[in-house]
Amino acid sequence: MxxxxxxxxxxxxxxxxxxxxxxxxxxxxxxxxxxxxxxxxxxxxxxxxxxxxxxxxxxxxxxxxxxxxxxxxxxxxxGLIDCHVHVYAMTANLGELETIAPPYAALQATRLMGDMLERGFTTVRDVGGGDHGLASAQAEGLFRGPRLFFGGKSLSQTGGHGDTRGPGQQVSTAVPCCAGLGTIADGPDAVRRAARDQLRTGAHHLKIMAGGGVASPTDRVDSIQYSIAEMRAAVEEAADANRYVAAHAYTPGAIQRAISAGVRSIEHANLLDRASAEAIRDAGAFVTMNLVTYWALKEFGASMGLPAASQAKVDAVLSAGENALRIADEEGLDLCFGSDLLGGMQEHQSKEFEIRARHQDPLAVIRSATLTAARLLEREGELxxxxxxxxxxxxxxxxxxxxxxxxxxxxxxxxxxxxxxxxxxxxxx
The missing domain is CATH 2.30.40.10 (Urease, subunit C, domain 1)
Structure with missing residues (x-):
């Protein structure tokens, strides 16, 4: 123009x-x-x-x-806003990302981001992996893609959702590497140090793993991860830097602990119940659901690199997710649009609109990808x-x-x- x-x-x-x-x-x-x-x-x-x-x-x-x-x-x-992406997730096998050469990973990320822009997403929030390099390159016009609000490496406990080692693997992943999405930090002091390191890179937020997940090989979906002291260490560091913390959490227990620690954004919440929904609402926190990713993992995960151990977890959160969406909508939570797709499944990013519209008014769904998303990003009135x-x-x-x-x-x-x-x-x- x-x-x-x-x-x-x-x-x-x-x-x-x-x-x-x-x-x-x-x-x-x-x-x-x-x-x-x-x-x-x-x-x-x-x-x-x-x-x-x-x-x-x-x-x-x-x-x-x-x-x-x-x-x-x-x-x-x-312009649309997706509040939960992983721009480096070129494969559903997240452990494999740690072995990929950074230049190759960066080029793959620019391709994925260009595709997002083609669908109308002019802004995205990366909650694990996205970094200063990609955000700066996009802002300077070096490639076509949505503007990137990044959180750097997600913080995980040993054996948590961000620990990609199999049960027989001993090599530590405590040091963040390459295109991997997370880093391991145990104990409040280590969490504080890791949080400061991600904030040093210019992260717009921090991401912690508050419970188990599908794509991790050794934890249970229903587990609670990080102590309240560890969570509070991350929240304090983010607050001191005028940033906030997002937490991966499925279960009421993980959600309640994260909210009590001061987390501002709950990711997934597939096993949400009324009590945890009320806690989110009373705290003025946000929820970013990603129902399309479980549909995609069920349909395409095995063919796109999702390990068998992770495939077995999909059903536990797939059916519960839409019920959680209904609860969240009925309780009047601040819902943001998110997709959380991995590898080639990212082409289905926009299907999240269709899934949500089964249970929400279309205007509410659009607001989740525009008005409410901008509030989460602290860009109200701007985006x-x-x-x-x-x-x-x-x-x-x-x-x-x-x-x-x-x-x-x-x-x-x-x-x-x-x-x-x-x-x-x-x-x-």
């Missing part, structure tokens, strides 16, 4: 008010500088009072120093909204996603705009 661009006749979703509005959106230096309404319809989002269908390309023209792009007949959303002063990230669709969720779950965006620049034009357009 040119330095000043006007997206004319943009029929956009006001995710705060939950209504469709039509306006001319002026963009300068990557931000919305003016939103000139045509007269908001005030119609509830998804009511059918929408854009007119068109069969032509977007009309581009110039007016003085401005480029004009006519979006009449399209549906415009804020996930279309308003003056916000970053000019947009996804332009040819169908109303509130009437037909496949517009998002099977994405083929007309346009993707990031920082005010067109970064994707749909096929045959």
């Amino acid at each position: 040119s330095p000043r661009t006007v997206l004319a006749n943009a029929h956009y979703l006001d995710v705060v008010g939950g209504v469709w509005r039509t306006a001319d959106l002026e963009v300068v230096d990557g931000r919305f500088t003016r939103v000139a309404p045509h007269g908001a319809s005030g119609a509830p989002a998804g009511s059918g009072d929408g854009a007119r269908a068109t069969d032509g390309d977007e009309t581009r023209a110039t007016d003085g120093d401005a480029e004009i792009i006519d979006l009449a007949g399209r549906y415009v959303l804020p 996930g909204v279309i308003q003056e002063g916000a970053v000019a990230d947009l996804v332009v669709l040819d169908r109303d996603p509130l009437q037909d969720i496949t517009a998002l779950s099977e994405p083929d965006p007309v346009l993707v705009v990031q920082d005010g620049r067109t970064v994707r034009v749909g096929a045959d357009r």
Whole structure:
């Protein structure tokens, strides 16, 4: 896009008010500088009072120093945010990542991130593995991909979810290596030291393993990991650096301990119950569920490198996840969109919209990937909204996603705009 661009006749979703509005959106230096309404319809989002269908390309023209792009007949959303990705996870065998040469891993990560951008995800949060190098390279325009909020290496206890050693393997993984997603730290002092080291790299948050997981070879899904003292050490270090802690946790016990330690973001929560949901809500914490990853692991995990020990764990969290989503929605939790896919399964990232829409209103699902996600990232008013002063990230669709969720779950965006620049034009357009 040119330095000043006007997206004319943009029929956009006001995710705060939950209504469709039509306006001319002026963009300068990557931000919305003016939103000139045509007269908001005030119609509830998804009511059918929408854009007119068109069969032509977007009309581009110039007016003085401005480029004009006519979006009449399209549906415009804020750029999407995925709050749980692993950009280095080129395989479902996480232990294998620690043996891969960093340059190769970096190139694979740029490919995966470019694919995410193509689907309309202009921002992602990496909760294990993502680093300063990738975030800086993306910000400097060295490759196409979503802006990256990274947490560095996840912190795990010995034998925890971040320990990739098999039961007969003795070589320590305490020192983070290569494209591996985690590092081991036992005891409050070691956790504090590891937390400081990740914060030193510029991490936007810290990630701890508060319980067992599917992709780890030796722990039980129903285990609780890290003592309250260890968790608090990470939380204190993050707070002192004006950052926060996210915790991998499935069970009520792991969730309750993490919340009591001051964790701000619960990842997964597949075995959530009412009591743990209330604890999350009372603490003002967030939940990022990732239901699509368990569907994908069941369907494709074995063929994409998921070890047999991990395959056996999938059923334990697959069926429970959708019930947990219903509880979280009923309890009014701050739900964020996440995918958590590994290897080639990352191509199914957008299917999370379809799975969630079975149990939630489509507007709530979209808010989880825009408005609420931006609050989790501490970028409220800057990301996930279309308003003056916000970053000019947009996804332009040819169908109303509130009437037909496949517009998002099977994405083929007309346009993707990031920082005010067109970064994707749909096929045959």
